[in-house]
Amino acid sequence: EKWCQLPDLTPHGIDIRVDNSDGRRRALADDFECRNTSKLLHIRFWGSWKDDHKGAIKRIRVRIHPDDPIGPGGVDKDNKFSMPRPEILWEKEFTAGAFKEALYHVVHLGGEWWWDPATGKSTPGGDTEVWQIDLKIDPAEAFLQEGTPTKPQIYWLAIEVDAADGEFDWKTRRWPEHFMDDAVWD
Numbered sequence: 001e002k003w004c005q006l007p008d009l010t011p012h013g014i015d016i017r018v019d020n021s022d023g024r025r026r027a028l029a030d031d032f033e034c035r036n037t038s039k040l041l042h043i044r045f046w047g048s049w050k051d052d053h054k055g056a057i058k059r060i061r062v063r064i065h066p067d068d069p070i071g072p073g074g075v076d077k078d079n080k081f082s083m084p085r086p087e088i089l090w091e092k093e094f095t096a097g098a099f100k101e102a103l104y105h106v107v108h109l110g111g112e113w114w115w116d117p118a119t120g121k122s123t124p125g126g127d128t129e130v131w132q133i134d135l136k137i138d139p140a141e142a143f144l145q146e147g148t149p150t151k152p153q154i155y156w157l158a159i160e161v162d163a164a165d166g167e168f169d170w171k172t173r174r175w176p177e178h179f180m181d182d183a184v185w186d
Contacts, residue, residue, distance in 0.1 A: 007046040007130060007171035011109045015048045015127055015169035017116040019161045021055070024118050028170045029084045029158035031067060034147035040064070040090075041142050043135040045159065046104060046171040048127040050114050055166020060099060060159065062135065063091040064143050067154035084156035090143035094135050104132040114169060130171060 007013065018028045043062060049055060065084035068074040075085060107128045114126020137143075147153035161168050 007104075008112075009105050009107060009130060011107060011112055013107065013112040014172045015050075015112055015114045016172065017050075017114070017118070017167055018047070018159060018170045019163035019166075019168040021163045021167060025160070026118055027063075027158050027160045029063075029065065029156045031082060031084075031154055031156050034145040034153045034155060035149050037144065037146045037148070039137075039139055039142035040145050041137050041139060043137070043157065045133050047131050047133060047161075048112070048114070048129055048169050048171060049131070050123070050126055050167040050169070052127050052129050053166045054129075054131075055168065056096065056164045057099075057101065057133075057161055057168060058096055058164055059162040060094045060133070060135065061091065061161075062094070063158040064089045064145075065156040065158060067156060069154070082154070084158060089155070092137065092141065098135075100134045102132050102134075103129060105130040116167075127169075 016028060018026050020026055066087060066089060067082055068076060068079060068085040069082045070079045071077065074082070076083075107130065111125040111128040113122060113124055115122040145153065145155060159170060161170075
């Protein structure tokens, strides 16, 4: 199944810090819907470097979590928004050389917002370059996502990044063109 949510490529986009280069562990997660049973063989996401100071990604850790839906169908009956459940269904680490990164787009008109939710610091015009990251997964190690058109399954993709010589973020999607709930950070 091919599915891809494109990033916000306008000056209204917000880039949310996901790297751990300052010693703070950060993870971001977003939900996605699976409408057929298949192996997850490719993950693509977009990011930026603060002030366009491109560092090096040393490691990317990805995890798949089940969904904790809103209200009585979920683990937390008081949920006002769905969120990833704590259990990990699948995880994999990609070290430098095991993924591809390429400049995807340059945002003009002052760049985009850059935000670090762990510190609360936000910077208007914090970057202009959008980088595409592609992770290919060996079928023998791939996550088997299960769902059907009549009974889709919702999962959460969580990402952590170890970076050097720069601050890396995960890009937001253009509003309102995204699936269900907003992404979350931890």
